[in-house]
Amino acid sequence: MPEKKVLVPGPDHPITVEPTRARVVVKAGGRVVADSRSALTLQESNYPAAQYIPRADVDFQVLERTDHETYCPYKGDASYYSLNVGDVQAENAIWTYEKPYDAVAPIKDHVAFYPNVVDSIELIED
Numbered sequence: 859m860p861e862k863k864v865l866v867p868g869p870d871h872p873i874t875v876e877p878t879r880a881r882v883v884v885k886a887g888g889r890v891v892a893d894s895r896s897a898l899t900l901q902e903s904n905y906p907a908a909q910y911i912p913r914a915d916v917d918f919q920v921l922e923r924t925d926h927e928t929y930c931p932y933k934g935d936a937s938y939y940s941l942n943v944g945d946v947q948a949e950n951a952i953w954t955y956e957k958p959y960d961a962v963a964p965i966k967d968h969v970a971f972y973p974n975v976v977d978s979i980e981l982i983e984d
């Protein structure tokens with residue numbers, strides 16, 4: 859197996875992780891599957907920002923772990939879950955970094971949803 863290259867975020871590929879200043883509600887299959895006031899916003903380079911939600915605020919009864927894995931040289935190894943709720947049956951719809959690199963350590967014990975798979979990811983100002 860080839861050695862994994864680890865890259866440090868920098869001016870050419872900035873990454874920031876900050877507390878989300880709003881409540882994050884994720885809906886799929888017509889119901890709430892995550893609801894958090896403790897989410898983190900990860901902004902990576904010029905990609906759309908991703909909401910990382912603490913596992914404690916996610917309904918894991920509608921998730922099923924898969925064997926799928928990917929590697930990011932900036933964040934580490936990602937594991938995936940499928941979403942099965944209502945009319946939504948989406949494989950590898952949620953990702954998580956269980957042992958993220960130090961540069962993004964706060965996202966440990968958080969998950970993120972692909973926005974094109976769920977009904978909505980709402981940021982609600984309280």
